[in-house]
Amino acid sequence: MTIPYSHHIIRKEATTIENNQPDWxxxxxxxxxxxxxxxxxxxxxxGMAAAWFGGSQYNFSNSSSDSLDKLxxxxxxxxxxxxxxxxxxxxxxDSIAQTFQAIFSSIxxxxxxxxxxxxxxxxxxxxxxxxxxxxxxxxxxxxxIQAALxxxxxxxxxxxxxxxxxxxxxxxxxxxPSLIMAIALIVLFxxxxxxxxATSGVLKIIFIILTIIGVFLSIYGVxxxxxxxxxxxxxxxxxQKGGKDSLTRGYRLTRKKFWSMVLxxxxxxxxxxxVIGLPLIIMVGFLLGGAFSLNANLSLxxxxxxxxxxxxxxxxxxxxxxxxxxxAFKASIWTIAYNSIKGKYGSNN
Amino acid sequence: xxxTIKPAGFRLRVLAHLNEWMLQMLPHTLFWLYISNSQTLNxxxxxxxxxxxxxxxxxxxxxxxxxxxxxxxxxxGNLGKLITGLKVTDQNNKPLTYKRSLFxxxxxxxxxxxxxxxxxxxxIKDPQKLGWHDKAVGSKVSVTANRWPLALIVLLLLFILNGxxxxxxxxxxxxxxxxxxxxxxxxxxxxxxxxxxxxxxxxEN
Numbered sequence: 073m074t075i076p077y078s079h080h081i082i083r084k085e086a087t088t089i090e091n092n093q094p095d096w097x098x099x100x101x102x103x104x105x106x107x108x109x110x111x112x113x114x115x116x117x118x119g120m121a122a123a124w125f126g127g128s129q130y131n132f133s134n135s136s137s138d139s140l141d142k143l144x145x146x147x148x149x150x151x152x153x154x155x156x157x158x159x160x161x162x163x164x165x166d167s168i169a170q171t172f173q174a175i176f177s178s179i180x181x182x183x184x185x186x187x188x189x190x191x192x193x194x195x196x197x198x199x200x201x202x203x204x205x206x207x208x209x210x211x212x213x214x215x216x217i218q219a220a221l222x223x224x225x226x227x228x229x230x231x232x233x234x235x236x237x238x239x240x241x242x243x244x245x246x247x248x249p250s251l252i253m254a255i256a257l258i259v260l261f262x263x264x265x266x267x268x269x270a271t272s273g274v275l276k277i278i279f280i281i282l283t284i285i286g287v288f289l290s291i292y293g294v295x296x297x298x299x300x301x302x303x304x305x306x307x308x309x310x311x312q313k314g315g316k317d318s319l320t321r322g323y324r325l326t327r328k329k330f331w332s333m334v335l336x337x338x339x340x341x342x343x344x345x346x347v348i349g350l351p352l353i354i355m356v357g358f359l360l361g362g363a364f365s366l367n368a369n370l371s372l373x374x375x376x377x378x379x380x381x382x383x384x385x386x387x388x389x390x391x392x393x394x395x396x397x398x399x400a401f402k403a404s405i406w407t408i409a410y411n412s413i414k415g416k417y418g419s420n421n
Numbered sequence: 422x423x424x425t426i427k428p429a430g431f432r433l434r435v436l437a438h439l440n441e442w443m444l445q446m447l448p449h450t451l452f453w454l455y456i457s458n459s460q461t462l463n464x465x466x467x468x469x470x471x472x473x474x475x476x477x478x479x480x481x482x483x484x485x486x487x488x489x490x491x492x493x494x495x496x497x498g499n500l501g502k503l504i505t506g507l508k509v510t511d512q513n514n515k516p517l518t519y520k521r522s523l524f525x526x527x528x529x530x531x532x533x534x535x536x537x538x539x540x541x542x543x544x545i546k547d548p549q550k551l552g553w554h555d556k557a558v559g560s561k562v563s564v565t566a567n568r569w570p571l572a573l574i575v576l577l578l579l580f581i582l583n584g585x586x587x588x589x590x591x592x593x594x595x596x597x598x599x600x601x602x603x604x605x606x607x608x609x610x611x612x613x614x615x616x617x618x619x620x621x622x623x624x625e626n
Contacts, residue, residue, distance in 0.1 A: 117553065120535050125528075171606055175466050183470050190478040197482060205528040212557075228556035392536055 105404035120396030125205035207242035211235030244315030441501025443579035450586035457593035506568030529554030
């Protein structure tokens with residue numbers, strides 16, 4: 073009979089306390105995580121779902137799709153499309169624009185009101201579905217990982233069924249702490265800025281010092297919240313706790329394991345950079361090499377461009393699978409780490 | 422689990438899906454025909470926005486929030502499935518709850534469509550003919566009656582009807598006055614005088 077992994081963990085915990093050894097070693101976490109991810113393809117599926125639904129997470133957590141977050145910024149940085157079109161097409165566009173402006177202005181105003189209302193309803197609905205999808209995929213992934221760690225065969229049915237129980241606390245964790253933190257920071261800095269502007273002399277200097285302290289405190293707060301948000305979902309999913317309770321326990325664990333977590337997170341970031349970045353660098357190398365060698369050697373240039381293009385196509389097709397495996401791998405690392413400190417450092421109270 | 426209930430295979434489910442899709446397309450193609458009959462550009466834009474407000478946007482919400490869950494709970498399947506003789510239940514052959522039905526049609530389908538719809542294709546190989554979305558919500562699709570010939574005929578009729586409506590819309594658009602107005606707009610600048618001629622047409626509507 074095989075002994076579940078969590079039993080090993082408990083035994084290992086006892087040894088750890090006796091020997092005063094670290095709770096985890098990165099080598100062991102990586103080795104064990106790779107072993108279970110390689111063996112259980114269902115983790116890839118949930119990893120892909122977590123990467124698909126959870127575009128807002130980063131390397132210190134589960135998902136590897138942080139690059140997707142940059143897309144809106146990229147669009148924000150580009151000039152307004154209508155502005156550019158007008159500049160390119162010149163006066164001819166002006167008359168078309170004027171005609172359409174006249175047409176749209178003759179549409180009754182309540183049409184736009186209804187249209188706006190319906191689009192708003194769709195956006196809200198989409199956000200709610202995305203939040204539930206994110207919570208469910210995260211819950212399913214962690215449940216499947218835990219099943220694999222307990223030497224059981226993870227299945228979509230079991231993992232999903234258990235994940236349904238944690239959807240509410242996970243949504244709470246996604247929204248409430250970040251919202252409270254954002255509101256607190258806005259209020260804090262609004263008061264401090266008003267203080268700096270409205271006062272003079274010694275009081276102004278005090279406000280400036282308070283602002284500097286506030287900046288450091290807010291950096292610390294955001295970092296602690298980010299790290300606590302790694303443990304909190306695991307407490308909610310694996311220990312079936314509510315959102316607030318999970319966050320409190322996550323915070324306690326973070327205080328005790330702060331530097332170990334930062335180190336593990338940094339190594340995860342480097343790993344993600346290598347896994348996603350290396351193929352990109354190779355592709356860009358081929359494409360640039362092809363473009364530069366076109367003049368000197370046409371056939372070599374075309375060959376390199378075609379090969380680079382082919383690699384790019386393969387990368388595009390395989391990106392989701394790759395990000396799914398990476399997400400599952402990183403989620404496994406943190407789940408194994410959580411198992412090794414679960415119940416310690418007052419996280420049970 | 423009741424062994425006499427036959428799980429629906431991939432082909433039957435595709436047939437049901439196509440029937441449902443064609444049924445849902447019908448109001449859209451009718452609207453497109455109506456829009457394509459617009460005599461002026463003003464009227465065309467007016468009708469287009471009307472289509473968005475009256476049908477396109479509400480139908481996305483209503484289909485997801487009301488139609489799919491309601492039919493799955495009360496009729497055990499949407500119209501496409503009923504025509505094909507299929508029903509959706511939980512693993513104990515009981516109707517799905519509202520939450521599970523909604524989940525199945527939103528997140529469940531999105532989950533199955535990941536990586537070239539591998540979750541839908543998995544129905545082919547799965548011994549119980551379950552897709553990832555079925556496994557995720559604990560649902561199954563079973564055959565209630567052998568109605569695939571009827572489903573095929575309905576699909577063909579719906580395909581012809583939708584095809585006719587789409588081609589008529591294109592014909593109306595390409596042979597009507599609208600295309601001339603658009604091409605003249607592209608070639609000559611519109612003056613405020615032209616606009617003053619266009620406005621009364623819209624006001625009449």
